[in-house]
Amino acid sequence: MAERKLHAIMVAFSFQGHITPFINLALKLASNGCTITFVHTEFVHHMLSKAHHSVEEVDLFSGARKSGLDIRYTTIQDGFPPDYDRILNFNEYWERILRDFPSRVDELVGKIILQSDESLVHFLVADTFYSWPATVAEKYNILNVSSWTEPALVFSIDYHLDLLREKGYFPSTGNQEDIIDFVPGVQSIKSKDLMSYLQDVDIATTIHQIVIKAFEQVKSADFILINTVHELEHETIKALNQKHPTYAIGPINFSTNFTKTVVPKSLWPETDCTEWLNSKPPGSVLYVSFGSLAQSNKHLAEEIAYGLLISEINFIWVLRENTDVLPDGLKNDLRDKGLLVSWCNQNVVISNPAVGGFLTHCGWNSILESIWCGVPMICFPFSVDQPTNRKLVVDDWKIGINLCDGISVTREEVAEKIKELMSGEMENGLRNEIKKIRSVVHKALGRDGSSQRNFDQFLKDLRAKINSTSQDICIR
């Protein structure tokens, strides 16, 4: 009998760090024969099309379809006007999303199912941080696949919030040195290395609500996909697997989509840095970026700026729309030595041989990308999962150094750490370690690598579950 063609509805989250791996997952599923109906919010659609073309593009997946993939595309309103600043007004935005977005998704999923003939939609794929996937999947009787874009370590700690509560660590005791050694699959972690929202004494905030609701929902997911690599986090993944079918499939689609893609993924227009980079000696440039959300204030930006100048190292610094935090004179001095850009194609930049180090806020995508290119890191986490990710990079894998503890840093410390990373003295330590980890990650995506095998296993298990729960046949 011919295998049925599986159809997924995929609803993307609105942050850059979630959009990229989620689109990569859509491309991977479609490359493996699935039909995808991909959903962005209207706002994200607008940002993506504006960043990539001067005119509004109707269908962001047309390039994927031209290359033979069956990806349909639609959008959903998030309930806010286009010019509303969703990052600046984080709390108000997310409170309304928690309240109103589930019914919008419910309505859209119902409509897609009706249009595609009910039997044709088999599963929902949604970002784990959403508060509605289990409810919606259950209502429409489709399987629920949860997509997690951070390390398994972070997932596991969030998954065990009840246990942390029971033991008296959620809310936090406020003692940074507390040792948490009872979370399954997590050997031991200090309170200061937990996610920022687990270091809070007050847990009545929007971010806490988002996490609590998300992890109530994920307990009903049929499958969990994690953008990590089995070999890097095997104990944690093993423990998670005892609760839920969990698959480490990362870094999703790096081997085919790392620097080029047929689908727009970047929320902001990219400055091309290649010509400048090509004029620099191998390994001589420090790339500095704090991702898409972290905001640096005037004082912090100045300390980093002077630190860069004192270090006398070439650099590219992504300041997003924040260049006005620096005085003009300082900006001019910086431009003599490096490039200040508001956004770039990070993968193109860090895969250039001129780049020898990355001063990063430890966003999970940035870490995976840096590993993929074998670029060691200076870690400067701001919030959410970033302190926990730093623990992995600095303490566990030893592929990066710590800039400082806390968020306050001096120009001297910045300069000293930059020199330490870029001087070449670490040739036998850090750079050797990152070479090893890079090779593990590249292997994982190879033909018989763990991520590829896990992805194949996921599709097999998904198919088996669909076969056991429904009888509809759609010939491929």
Ligand code: UDP
């Ligand atoms: N990024 C980019 N250009 C930039 C800065 C960042 O393309 O100038 C991308 C980067 O490659 C990564 C994503 O934005 O894929 C940021 O995700 P990450 O998880 O590192 O941090 P977040 O933005 O979620 O804090």
